[in-house]
Amino acid sequence: MRIIKAALLGLGTVGAGVYEVIRHHQEQLQELVGAEVQVVAVLIQDENKEREVANDVLVTNDIKEILAIPGLEVIFESIVGAEPANRHVDEAIERGCHIITANKEMFAKHGDVLLEKARENDVQIGFEATVAAGVPVIRTIQQQLQLNKIERVQALLNGTSNFILTEMRQKQLPFAEVLKTAQSLGFAEADPTNDVEGIDAFYKIMILSQLIYGEQPEWATVDLKGIASVPEDEIYHSEGRYKHMAELKKVGNHVQASVQPVVIDDQHPLYSVEGVDNAVVLETSLAGTIMIQGPGAGSKPTASAMLEDFIHIFQTNKAAVLN
Numbered sequence: 581m582r583i584i585k586a587a588l589l590g591l592g593t594v595g596a597g598v599y600e601v602i603r604h605h606q607e608q609l610q611e612l613v614g615a616e617v618q619v620v621a622v623l624i625q626d627e628n629k630e631r632e633v634a635n636d637v638l639v640t641n642d643i644k645e646i647l648a649i650p651g652l653e654v655i656f657e658s659i660v661g662a663e664p665a666n667r668h669v670d671e672a673i674e675r676g677c678h679i680i681t682a683n684k685e686m687f688a689k690h691g692d693v694l695l696e697k698a699r700e701n702d703v704q705i706g707f708e709a710t711v712a713a714g715v716p717v718i719r720t721i722q723q724q725l726q727l728n729k730i731e732r733v734q735a736l737l738n739g740t741s742n743f744i745l746t747e748m749r750q751k752q753l754p755f756a757e758v759l760k761t762a763q764s765l766g767f768a769e770a771d772p773t774n775d776v777e778g779i780d781a782f783y784k785i786m787i788l789s790q791l792i793y794g795e796q797p798e799w800a801t802v803d804l805k806g807i808a809s810v811p812e813d814e815i816y817h818s819e820g821r822y823k824h825m826a827e828l829k830k831v832g833n834h835v836q837a838s839v840q841p842v843v844i845d846d847q848h849p850l851y852s853v854e855g856v857d858n859a860v861v862l863e864t865s866l867a868g869t870i871m872i873q874g875p876g877a878g879s880k881p882t883a884s885a886m887l888e889d890f891i892h893i894f895q896t897n898k899a900a901v902l903n
């Protein structure tokens with residue numbers, strides 16, 4: 581049977597999830613893409629950490645060793661921050677690898693250039709996991725709303741923020757305690773600043789803006805606030821519910837976005853979206869208002885989005901070969 585050689589960049593919450601899902605779904609993957617999926621290498625930072633990977637997997641902090649592997653076909657990228665992820669992905673594309681990424685900071689900053697480069701090199705980039713983790717927002721927009729105009733987006737895009745707001749309100753717990761729980765569950769980033777300051781949701785709405793309108797607003801024009809700015813008392817006692825809302829719309833020729841905590845009442849579609857769930861409300865020209873909801877953070881949901889991207893890429897390629 582044909583073998584697809586894959587490398588993982590990052591073996592943290594997300595990377596380890598991808599590794600496990602590949603290991604435990606080998607038979608189904610073989611049926612779906614007509615090949616055995618072999619993880620041959622993993623890029624990490626700290627060589628002294630214990631890793632639960634098979635002995636024949638190359639574990640290294642040197643990207644050159646990975647990109648030199650003959651026949652490497654796909655990279656699952658889940659490291660942190662724009663660099664060096666962008667450089668690694670750029671080089672992997674030049675070497676003819678397909679890319680599947682969960683790294684929203686990298687993709688919000690460099691996604692348009694990387695997509696262009698991927699087209700030139702005849703490879704694909706899957707980025708479903710960059711927005712709302714397990715919720716299939718990207719492919720819904722790409723494939724199911726091509727004729728529709730998307731007039732407005734309202735979304736909860738940070739699982740950590742929604743989890744914290746929900747737990748604080750329901751259990752009257754302090755912010756710091758719930759944040760710790762969100763970290764221990766793998767929802768919050770190792771450095772949770774981007775989660776609680778709204779920057780993580782900002783990157784995600786920028787990715788949606790690029791996808792929907794082909795452009796992003798000037799970053800400096802976006803109203804950006806995180807949940808850390810909301811006094812605890814207001815979260816406990818407000819009438820209505822605090823939600824961390826990202827909004828996007830086109831006004832004339834300009835794309836406008838905002839990312840901020842708001843109080844909504846029970847008439848709002850996002851009112852009942854609780855815990856780590858994310859949701860995206862799309863106001864469309866033909867289909868009306870559509871809402872997609874599901875787990876917005878965590879190891880399995882994110883790995884799920886990445887593996888679905890993988891299947892999509894390799895099924896397309898399989899069809900091309902067969903035809």
Ligand SMILES: NC(=O)C1=CN([C@@H]2O[C@H](COP(=O)(O)OP(=O)(O)OC[C@H]3O[C@@H](n4cnc5c(N)ncnc54)[C@H](OP(=O)(O)O)[C@@H]3O)[C@@H](O)[C@H]2O)C=CC1
Nearest residue numbers: 590591592593594624625626658659660682683877878882
């Ligand atoms: N956690 C989640 O629910 C989700 C996360 N994401 C995104 O996925 C990415 C990974 O998140 P997560 O798994 O939670 O993060 P973790 O901090 O758990 O893991 C990060 C991994 O990347 C490695 N790494 C970090 N920097 C470098 C570097 N410069 N070179 C090589 N390896 C590096 C780390 O190495 P080492 O093990 O040696 O420390 C670690 O294995 C992030 O971009 C995040 O925003 C997206 C969707 C959901």
Ligand SMILES: N[C@@H](CC=O)C(=O)O
Nearest residue numbers: 738739740767769877
């Ligand atoms: N830290 C992020 C993880 C997923 O993107 C979040 O909480 O949403």
